[in-house]
Amino acid sequence: MSLEFQNVSYHYPGTTQGLNDLTLSVNTGELVAVIGPSGSGKSTLLKLVSGLTTGHSGSIRLDGQDLVNTPVHLRNIGMVFQNYALFPHLDVLDNIAYGLKLRKVPQDLRDAKAKTLLDAVGMSAFADRSVAQLSGGQQQRVALARALAIDPKAMLLDEPLAALDASVRGQLRDQIREIQKRFNATTLLVTHDQEEALAMADRVAVLKDGCLLQLATPKDIYERPVSTAVAQFVGLSTIFKGVVLAQDRVDLGFAELVAPTQNRAVGQIVHALVRPEHVQVDPPESALNRMAGHVGAQRYLGSLSRFDFFIPGAGAALLCEARSLPQGAIAVAPDHICLLDS
Amino acid sequence: MIRGISLVYGGYLLLPMALLLMGSVGNSWTNTLLPTGLTTRWYQDVWLDTSFRKAFVTSLVVALSACAINTVLALPLAYSLYHRAGRAGSWAARLVSAMPVAVPTITLGFGYLIVFNTDWLPWLGSLPLLIAAHAIYTLPYLTNTLLTDLKHLQLNALEDAAATLGASPWAQFSGVVLPNLRHSLLSGLVMVAALSVGEFGLSNLLTSFQFRTYPVVLLQAFYGATGFACAATVILLLLAAMSALLSSSLGTKNEP
Secondary structure (H helix, E strand, O other): OOEEEEEEEEEOOOOOOEEEEEEEEEOOOOEEEEEOOOOOOHHHHHHHHHOOOOOOEEEEEEOOEEOOOOOHHHOOEEEEOOOOOOOOOOEHHHHHHHHHHHOOOOHHHHHHHHHHHHHHOOOHHHOOOEHHHOOHHHHHHHHHHHHHHOOOOEEEEEOOOOOOOHHHHHHHHHHHHHHHHHOOOOEEEEOOOHHHHHHHOOEEEEEEOOEEEEEEOHHHHHHOOOOHHHHHHOOOOEEEEEEEEEOOEEEOOOOEEEOOOOOOOOOOEEEEEEOHHHEEEOOOOOOOOEEEOEEEEEEEOOOOEEEEEEOOOOOOOEEEEEOOOOOOEEEEOHHHEEEEEO | OHHHHHHHHHHHHHHHHHHHHHHHHOOEOOOOOOOEOOOOHHHHHHHHOHHHHHHHHHHHHHHHHHHHHHHHHHHHHHHHHHOOOHHHHHHHHHHHHHHHHHOOHHHHHHHHHHHOOOOOOOOOEOHHHHHHHHHHHHHHHHHHHHHHHHHHHOHHHHHHHHHHOOOOHHHHHHHHHHHHHHHHHHHHHHHHHHHHHHOOHHHHHHEOHHHOOHHHHHHHHOOOOHHHHHHHHHHHHHHHHHHHHHHHHHHHHOOO
């Protein structure tokens, strides 16, 4: 069951917020994570697919069928909400079986299916519990099982881990991904947590101001962002403005670097992106892109330290991560410098 | 200091009730600070008085009818106010909340007196008009109780979840909204009953001799024996107190 957005636009009444001419697709069994700053339109995207918000232009197709005239309760799309939205008047088993009861599945069959799903999410011992007795992580597992119970054509996960403690989040993240793969569920995940998106998704869509900036694999999004906006939103980085001096040579003002300029013209303004983990500490004198300077603010992170490195003439500090602090110089290998057009 | 104020306030509230209770079991209370003697005959007299028994039944009929009407009216009203659209809905919700304070029962009563005492609408003194007046008087209280609970439970999130699972709007209302409102509905209805049973101003203006409510008949009792009046008042007081306790205990059951 593929999910396709074709030139989808939507604006909230009286505002400019929403979505602008968005086109993307989620393939069968694929998990696409949608990330972006607040107000970028990522939650709107989910609401439009689920049918909780209507009135868009363009088309949203699920398994080839345009959803525009299908009311929310007939779309058969499973949704997991940030705040779980479990029914407080029903116990765990009845919460999971709720969608099956609406479909008039006989009680023995729906109970059996609900128990199977409870087992799948590791909650079989909690069938008769009230949902109020469950922790946040347990409630979200039940919510996941409830959404899967209706054999949905697609799954929508709306910041499913945002309300959970960090310790639970990592574990549940892996479990959701494992279950999503097992059920081969076509899934759209909305999150503000880039690490969650990179770790869980087959592909990541970056949205800003209602526009799709990039749709690519987590590796490409991180290592080959198409713009400074994507680079700044995904992961930590330092971006220096520069100009192409010659083939594979860039002038940053305070240093001349060797970097893959590809087919850019001499004189073209570019931005050089450096990820902190790609900085080499105390390189040999012969190292390419060697720069002298001094260490500024330091943050101890356990296995490594994150620190600012000030290079004379550079307007901003270079953010670095390494096991030890440099004595007076760092270097960045040419293939770890990503040039972005202005 | 605060404890002292609380004690004085408590005494101010409880003293009249204590005096009523003493008067209802006192044999005689004439020109003395407290009643003298002990008797249960005032309660027996109230029970044997047909006008009191009839008024008690009328009050119950009016209260239960107001509950039934308000259940039908308040649920959709509160639900639509909760899902209010824009300023108009918000204004309507504020109006409903302010109604009990802003419109005294005497104002409502005079309004009905003018409208329903004409040849076109000669319903003054009829039981249906009395029931309708009580229903309208108590409607904002029940609506407010339901509205508060709807906001507290964030039912729109549950409705959204139900909708994505296949629930039609009616299935969302009957299968999710109603079961989650059952405590506040019961609590609100008990409050409606208590308000209706104890209501005097409106009833006094609208009742005929045939359909006098308990508080209206109670006023007559104070022209007779003090003990009888006290016993009749204590019965009303007990009824109202039990309703209030029941209402608050039902309300607290809904706390998460």
